[in-house]
Amino acid sequence: MATNVGAFRPEELAASPHRFFRRRYVWQWPIRVFHWTNAISITVLFLTGLYIAHPILAPAGEAYKAFVMGRVRQIHFLFAFIFAVGFIWRMYWFWMGNNYARSGFPFFWRRSWWQDLFRQLGDYLHLRRGHVHLGHNALGGLSYTVFVIALGWAQLLTGLAMYSESNPGGFWSSLVGWVIPLAGGSFQVHMWHHLFAWLFVVFAILHLYIVFYDGQQYKNGLVTSMISGVKFYQEGDVDHDSWLS
Amino acid sequence: MTAQRVVVDPVTRIEGHLRIEAMLDGKGTIQDAMSSGTMWRGIEIILRNRDPRTAWAYCERICGVCTTVHALASVRAVENAVGITVPRNADIIRNIMFLTQYVQDHVIHFYHLTALDWVDLVSALGADPAKTAALAQAVSPHWPKATTGYFSDVKATLSKFASSGQLGIFANAYWGHPAYKLPAEANLMAVAHYLEALKWQKEIAKIHTIFGGKNPHPNYLVGGMACAIDMQSDNAINMERLNYVKGLITQAQGIVENLYLPDLLAVASFYPEWTTYGGGLGNYMSYGDMPQNGIGDPSTFLFPRGIILDKDLSKVLEVDPTDPDQIREQVAHSWYTYPAGTEALHPWDGVTEPKYTGPKPPYKQLDENGQYSWLKAPRWRGKAMEVGPLARVLIGFASGRDDFKEVVTEALGQLKIPAAALFSTLGRLAARGLETRLAAHWLQAEFDRLVANIKAGDQQVADTTRWEPATWPAECKGFGFTEAPRGSLGHWVHIKDTKIANYQAVVPSTWNASPKDSEGQHGAYEAALLGTPMADPKRPVEILRTIHSFDPCLACASH
Amino acid sequence: MSSSGHPKTTYDVLRAHGVDRRKFLKFCTLTAAAMGLDVSLVPKVVEAMETKPRIPVIWLHGLECTCCSESFIRSSHPIAQDVILNMISLDYDDTLQAAAGEQVEEIRRKVMKEHPGEYVLAVEGNAPTNDGGVYCTVGGDTFLNVLRETAEHAKFVVAWGSCASNGCVQSAYPNPTGAKPVHELIHGKPIVNVPGCPPIAEVMTGVLTYVLTFGRLPELDSFHRPKMFYAQRIHDKCYRRAYFDAGQFVEEWDDDGARKGWCLYKMGCRGPTTYNSCSTFKWNNGVSYPIGSGHGCIGCSENNFWDNSPFYDRLTSIPVPGIEATPDGVGETLAIAAGVGVAAHFASFMVKKGLDRSRGRDAESDE
């Protein structure tokens, strides 16, 4: 259950340090690897994608000497596949990993999940160190579900559908060709893919800020946790995620 | 007294959906007539709020038969509104494309849309190929395919086709109707040339493909043309492309001089009575076209601008389509509504609001006293006008232009008929042929002008200084026009905050096929039918002859 | 009469025209080549032409610009004359028909009665559905009725052009007449969509010849288009593709790049999102195609392409009804909003911290 933790008082830390800075290995390595390939590939994909939409370099000379647009597209596709593999890997790890790997799951049919969601929102808005978790809180989990899982699928499907267009009837086209009529046509697929690209930026802004804010507010070592896997907590902070298993 | 009502719906061998209802007196003469356009798409409404630079493409789809002309009028309207003067090369290329359309459209009209009104296909089956060859040689000494063998082949094709039992588009027509007067040989010759022209029309269209990328519906560009010119590039208009165009022009001239005109005059000579029917309004209008010094200088137009009233060739009046008092559209007999109390509107203030008040389909007849058409009724200073080849030729002639006088007098001499004979169904067909002759000639002249201009070092085809909408005034109005094959075409655009606030097209066939106006004045088709005797009202060849002489385009007319 | 007697096969008719067997075989080989068929299939073409009577075709015209008919008669191989005289029996077609009025409608009814399930219905244009269909009538009846009536006993339906296959210009916003493409009005019949505004002439005649030759419809994709002509995008076979890959683009009309024939991507070219044969067959017997003459593709064979305008921008309004903004516009706005939200939160956090500190308290405080 939720706990309201009292204000952090340095004199208490000095008196009983064991109540503070307990460590827990939260993010197993596959999560961390996924996280960073994901972060890198999304960044590269956004930048190369934007370039594809608005190519600004203008190489001089004969066409055969230059391959600027072609290269940018190749990079886009390369990272698209890195992104895709990571994505699939992460789905696999959702089952295979520890509870924290599942902690972002939106239990929207459960009252407790909604409570957690609004409480977290309230805590962030009131700038307080309120309710505490070791895994994801409901709000964070929801944002990953919406921005990463749903958006990731949308981007993968639209991207792969466009990718498949250069080889009609080929493997990718039989796999995801249905996306094009569903969207209404190829043009619409580009439009959606391009719009979705921006939603990743929106996510990244919110995510980065929240990670740093949350880390600072809760003193939980959040920022470094994605490198080491370890999060800190203090006595009374609840491992909220046992409910999942 | 109306003794009989003849309904022709669909009128075929035209573009679009036209219905004619003619009221005959006891003797079978047409006493009153209604011309009804029975389709409407609302292109003017669809254009609202769009980027004016793209309007040409929507407008071009008003019609695929006179493809090009709406695009041309549209880019001119937008250029006029935002203040762009296109480079000379663009003007010339547009002229070439425009003339290409003329030659193609007019030849198709003669052979494929109207010839069967005058030519009896079945009678051709009885023709003697040797005599046909002799006739063909006499009529057109320079046309190579005038041998007995050739005509035997055509005859064989025709008879085997007929004996296949599947007559296709030629089925159930009016063959053997007493109104057909051509001897069998002339019929066979005409049928052979129907097929020749069908083969050729796809060639001339390639000029559009070269400059505009495709035909039908070549591409235009606000500010000029998109086809860059570079004599040193293999990816632009270069020597190869120019040679291609040149070859097509030469070929077209051959077709016009050696096929179309001789056939036209030969057919016409058998139907002298048709110089007395089908005249109609007697009022003619032309906006003029074929700029030699930019669209802003009408004095240099090869097709002069002007108005002739009441068949009076001694005066050519001025027309100013931007004057709110001159051109106005009415909807008294059209399926539209205007704001209360409004009778006629200048296109810049034009309103397109459909309101169907006709009978519930399926219906047997329309009501001549009510609203009966999807066409508005445009009028010049309240008067109904005829536009098109006859109007242009008469205005060119009456303006004292030598080139017009020359072709007109030559043809009149050959047919041994007076100038007054031009005010007729046959006169309209003849005028179309004569202006095609001029067009074929001008094609070469424009081509030479293009080459000369390029030779002088000018390769520019587009002016992009006002391409970005940010460079435009917050609000502006423009008028664009052309003399489309069927007549004077005007587009009026009102641009507000870089978007189209109002767009109105008044199209040649809107003038000609218009219903009556609030004063009961007939449109040109209706007026032209009056007084025509019909031999067999069940088989309305006479109606087709006069209506076809205008080359109706109803998709254009109603848009 | 058009439909009495036994219809002849294409070969019968050709032979009757004095075409000998050698010429006939050559004709079949060319036809096969035009359709991109392997040589081994030529005997099939020969057989089809020898044994099949000319199939009756009813060609209806609805809300349209007749440009599809115009395109059709521009066909170079086969030429329109051959199609009309030797391959099909074009029994009804407003644009070319000799007869008019009642006589034409009579033909239509006759073909429907005498050849049920045998005739092909070709539709150019589409039908308005608002206000009972009064925006297009033929012979006093609505085109909607005529279309439904004629489709009922058709063997299959060919939807010519973008009008018939996807609605085209008259169905662009706000679609004043409620114009709908054929496949939304006719159900339970095989429909072949041949989009394009207009379609390429040889694509039109190619579709017909394929059906006549093989006695079946071509393979269709999910938009009911023949795969043989619509499987690939303009962009995949565009001769300017090398410039695209190189990154060399026309930046402004008539600039240096335009003269060199660089890629038109930045001028809004819709080649990357448009399925058609323009960059392979080209237009008017291979003379050029839009891009070949310097203007971008406007996507004229794609669904709804008129509402994807302006076609001088690559990406236009996002496909959300009622929102008129580009994906970049929407995206930037959302990103800025997120940034502002974050900044505001951070600012209040700092202010609070400051206040707490000035009150001599810790940053964390419970209410």
Ligand code: HEM
């Ligand atoms: C300096 C940069 C970043 C840091 C320090 C960081 C840190 C973290 C942390 C600590 C978490 C766990 C958060 C929690 O439990 O609430 C996390 C999760 C996540 N972050 Fe980041 N992040 C960074 C950049 C990014 C970027 C650029 C993206 C992609 C747009 C991204 C995507 C994700 C995703 C998808 C998760 C959920 C991981 C999972 O549950 O598997 N992160 N990040």
Ligand code: HEM
């Ligand atoms: C999360 C990640 C991604 C982002 C932010 C992203 C972004 C973009 C953007 C902005 C464009 C330009 C769209 C346009 O203007 O037409 C683009 C194009 C494209 N993307 Fe992505 N993309 C992502 C993932 C993917 C994936 C997973 C694929 C799968 C293969 C993919 C394949 C493509 C393709 C094929 C194009 C079109 C390239 C072209 O038209 O030449 N993208 N992407």
Ligand code: NFV
């Ligand atoms: N009327 C008309 Fe057109 C022409 N010529 C247009 O401007 O045909 Ni379709």
Ligand code: SF4
């Ligand atoms: S599809 Fe385009 S070209 Fe064909 S009739 Fe419709 S508007 Fe005209």
Ligand code: SF4
């Ligand atoms: S011109 Fe258009 S179709 Fe051709 S390569 Fe460039 S973007 Fe693709």
Ligand code: F3S
């Ligand atoms: S505009 Fe149409 S004609 Fe071809 S190149 Fe594009 S599909």
Ligand SMILES: [Mg+2]
């Ligand atoms: Mg109008």
